[in-house]
Amino acid sequence: xxxxxxxxxxxxxxxxxxxxxxxxxxxxxxxxxxxxxxxxxxxxxxxxxxxxxxxxxxxxxxxxxxxxxxxxxxxxxxxxxxxxxxxxxxxxxxxxxxxxxxxxxxxxxxxxxxxxxxxxxxxxxxxxxxxxxxxxxxxxxxxxxxxxxxxxxxxxxxxxxxxxxxxxxxxxxxxxxxxxxxxxxxxxxxxxxxxxxxxxxxxxxxxxxxxxxxxxxxxxxxxxxxxxxxxxxxxxxxxxxxxxxxxxxxxxxxxxxxxxxxxxxxxxxxxxxxxxxxxxxxxxxxxxxxxxxxxxxxxxxxxxxxxxxxxxxxxxxxxxxxxxxxxxxxxxxxxxxxxxxxxxxxxxxxxxxxxxxxxxxxxxxxxxxxxxxxxxxxxxxxxxxxxxxxxxxxxxxxxxxxxxxxxxxxxxxxxxxxxxxxxxxxxxxxxxxxxxxxxxxxxxxxxxxxxxxxxxxxxxxxxxxxxxxxxxxxxxxxxxxxxxxxxxxxxxx
Numbered sequence: 001x002x003x004x005x006x007x008x009x010x011x012x013x014x015x016x017x018x019x020x021x022x023x024x025x026x027x028x029x030x031x032x033x034x035x036x037x038x039x040x041x042x043x044x045x046x047x048x049x050x051x052x053x054x055x056x057x058x059x060x061x062x063x064x065x066x067x068x069x070x071x072x073x074x075x076x077x078x079x080x081x082x083x084x085x086x087x088x089x090x091x092x093x094x095x096x097x098x099x100x101x102x103x104x105x106x107x108x109x110x111x112x113x114x115x116x117x118x119x120x121x122x123x124x125x126x127x128x129x130x131x132x133x134x135x136x137x138x139x140x141x142x143x144x145x146x147x148x149x150x151x152x153x154x155x156x157x158x159x160x161x162x163x164x165x166x167x168x169x170x171x172x173x174x175x176x177x178x179x180x181x182x183x184x185x186x187x188x189x190x191x192x193x194x195x196x197x198x199x200x201x202x203x204x205x206x207x208x209x210x211x212x213x214x215x216x217x218x219x220x221x222x223x224x225x226x227x228x229x230x231x232x233x234x235x236x237x238x239x240x241x242x243x244x245x246x247x248x249x250x251x252x253x254x255x256x257x258x259x260x261x262x263x264x265x266x267x268x269x270x271x272x273x274x275x276x277x278x279x280x281x282x283x284x285x286x287x288x289x290x291x292x293x294x295x296x297x298x299x300x301x302x303x304x305x306x307x308x309x310x311x312x313x314x315x316x317x318x319x320x321x322x323x324x325x326x327x328x329x330x331x332x333x334x335x336x337x338x339x340x341x342x343x344x345x346x347x348x349x350x351x352x353x354x355x356x357x358x359x360x361x362x363x364x365x366x367x368x369x370x371x372x373x374x375x376x377x378x379x380x381x382x383x384x385x386x387x388x389x390x391x392x393x394x395x396x397x398x399x400x401x402x403x404x405x406x407x408x409x410x411x412x413x414x415x416x417x418x419x420x421x422x423x424x425x426x427x428x429x430x431x432x433x434x435x436x437x438x439x440x441x442x443x444x445x446x447x448x449x450x451x452x453x454x455x456x457x458x459x460x461x462x463x464x465x466x467x468x469x470x471x472x473x474x475x476x477x478x479x480x481x482x483x484x485x486x487x488x489x490x491x492x493x
Contacts, residue, residue, distance in 0.1 A: 014264040015257055018302070019216070022066065026215035029076045035210065038069050038184050040151075040176045042165050048077065049171045052145025054084040054123075054224060058135050060157065061150040062179045062296030063089070063109050064256045065116045067214045070177035074148040075122075075217055077175075083145065084224035086123045087113070088138055090131040091236050096156065096434040097427035099246040101394060103237055105431065109254040109297050111233060116256075121220040126231040128239070132163040139172060142226055150296070151178040153185060153337035153436060182301045182326055183210045185333045192338035195450045199334060200327050207326075211304065249394040249431060252291050259292030263303050271310060274317040280475040281397035282483070287321065290395065293329075294432035300325050331450065332436035335443075343423055343439050345416055348447035355453065355461030356415045362458045366411045370421050373408065377489045382468060382477055383407050385486030387425075392484075394431035399474070403466050405445035410459055419446050 026032040048055070057074035065071055071087070078085040089110055091103075110126065117124040127134045139147060147168065149161060165174050178184035183206045193199040252258070266287045277285035292298045304322060311318045341347030345356070368378055376384035376391070386400045396404055409418040422442045427433035443449045446463070453462035471477055 012261060012264060015260050018260065018306075019066075022214055022216035025213040028079075028218045029072045029215045030079055032072075032215035034073065034076060035212075037187055038177055038179075038210075039073055040186065042161065042174045042176055043168065043172075045171060045173050046175075047173065048081045048083075049145035049169075049173075052083065053143040053226060054078070054086050054145065055081070056135065056139060056144045056147045057085065057087045058131060058147055058149040059087050059089045059113075060131065061152040062299075063106065063113060064297050064299065065113060065120070065122075065217050066256070067299035067302040068217070068296075069179040069214075070148055070150050071179070071217055072215065073175070073177050075220065077146060077148065079221060081145065082222055084123060084222045085220050086125060086138075086142075086144065086224070087117055088125045088127055088135060089113075090127045090129060090134050091240070092130065093239060094241045096154070097424060098434055099243040099428055100237070101246040101248050101429070102431065102433070103240060103242060104248055105252075105254045105291070106295055107233070107236055109256070109295060112255040112257070114231060119219075120217060121223060122217075123224055123228065124231070125228065126233065126236060128236070130160070132160040132167070136164060136167050139168065142228075144172070146173045146175070148175045148177060151176050151180060151185065153333050154342075154434070154439075155340065180296060180300070181330050181333055182207065182304065183330065185330065185337050188330055189334055189338075193331060193334050196323075196327055196331055199331050200323075203327055203330055211301065213305065214299075214302070243428065246429065247392075249291075249392075251393055252288070252431065254295075254297065256292075256297050259289065259298035260302075262288055262292065263298065263306060267307060267310065271307065271317050271321070272314050274314075275320045276316075278320070279399040281400050282476050282479045286398065287325075290437075291431035293325075294435050300329065329437055332440040335440050335449065336436040342436070342443065343419070345419065345447060347443065348449055351453055352448040352463065355456070355463065356447070359459050359461040360414065364411060364413070364459065367413060368411050370424070373411075373421060374425060376486060378407075378411065379488055379490070380407065380468065381481045381486040381488050382471060383486070384489070385481045385484035388484045388486055390425070390429045394429060396430070400471075400480075401441060402445050403471060405442050406460075406464075406466050409446045409463070415446060419443070422446065 055074055055078040057071055062068050062070055075085055114124040161176065168174055183203050188203050189199055270285050273285035277283050289303060293300055304325060307318055307321055336342040339347045345353060366379060376387040378384055383404060386396045386404045390396045405422045408422045409415060412418040419442060426438050426442060430438060432438060444451060448463045451464055454464050456462050457465055
């Protein structure tokens with residue numbers, strides 16, 4: 001029994017059941033009615049280069065084999081053209097403030113992807129460097145005939161895709177597949193949406209078309225005759241230019257199987273509490289799936305398919321989870337895709353810019369440095385506890401993350417500084433940092449995006465306000481502080 005089969009034998013019945021469900025639904029992607037609207041052809045040509053030696057799937061945002069529309073489309077393209085399939089992942093020297101915490105978590109999952117690819121006769125290549133250059137060199141060196149890649153609406157990944165599109169030989173097509181969202185971002189809306197209210201029906205009205213079962217990625221029928229260098233996992237992080245001081249988390253284990261097992265635990269133990277208790281940070285009522293969602297180790301669509309089966313017994317919780325995992329998450333992708341200033345006050349609505357400007361010179365009772373924030377050294381034991389949770393577990397409970405960011409606005413000199421620092425801390429420590437949902441969370445808290453104007457007050461202006469007493473009315477603040485050890489520190493004027 002080889003290593004892959006041995007590992008699979010130890011998995012839960014739930015994981016194995018999903019495998020059977022795929023096989024029962026469709027024999028392969030070749031027998032499945034693939035929705036072509038999931039794909040954007042970015043080049044003028046859409047035909048695979050003649051007499052080539054393979055197809056490339058440049059994996060980046062969605063690091064999984066199964067339940068991956070981009071992987072499935074790449075296999076469909078390769079089989080249709082009777083070609084080997086190559087999956088390439090590029091380890092970047094640095095990426096938007098990610099630290100060793102994020103790199104090691106991601107790399108461990110990619111080792112599992114390599115193992116699964118090998119079992120399916122798919123070639124997995126761990127490359128190093130900027131992908132717009134490294135993928136191009138791989139395509140040219142090994143005579144690849146087409147490139148399929150993930151969709152990621154942040155500026156940097158979009159710039160890589162655009163640069164690769166310009167540099168690829170004219171006879172090689174470049175296609176992009178949104179495997180992260182259920183309704184592809186460009187199909188959900190063709191413009192920047194104002195709020196969840198304006199995008200909700202656009203998405204929900206398309207779920208019948210897009211919320212389908214997945215066919216399986218199958219053992220690939222075409223084997224490469226080319227020779228490739230073995231993946232060097234030991235030295236994969238040798239030249240990265242990242243912060244190596246941030247400790248790895250222990251509560252979440254990387255990879256597809258671990259993510260699916262967390263989904264199973266959510267359904268069995270926490271789903272029934274999700275609607276009524278998810279805003280209480282002292283209770284374990286959340287899905288806890290965000291690290292696996294962020295790195296694309298599991299599919300949101302798969303999770304919705306499984307959670308939806310419990311709509312009769314936990315109707316409100318299922319509906320609430322669908323609102324958060326589909327509408328709110330895809331709204332974040334919409335914001336980053338259609339607003340180039342998604343991490344700047346320039347990206348806020350005019351009413352928010354005006355109200356923050358009007359209160360720019362308001363007196364701050366407390367002003368802290370970035371170092372003081374980072375080390376949980378404020379006068380607020382609840383805020384310090386939330387920061388401690390971020391440092392240790394790589395996450396802050398969803399409700400408290402809003403409180404956390406809004407207090408940074410209240411205790412910094414300018415809204416620009418508050419936004420910059422909240423994004424910095426979130427990207428450095430949170431397992432789902434460097435993500436549209438993270439940018440939107442900070443922008444909502446500080447710049448009021450996807451929100452409306454509220455009663456005017458000092459510093460915040462008309463931006464929605466949250467305070468300590470409000471938290472005390474919602475949950476047991478003392479219990480949360482006791483759990484995370486936030487201490488009151490000397491005031492700094």
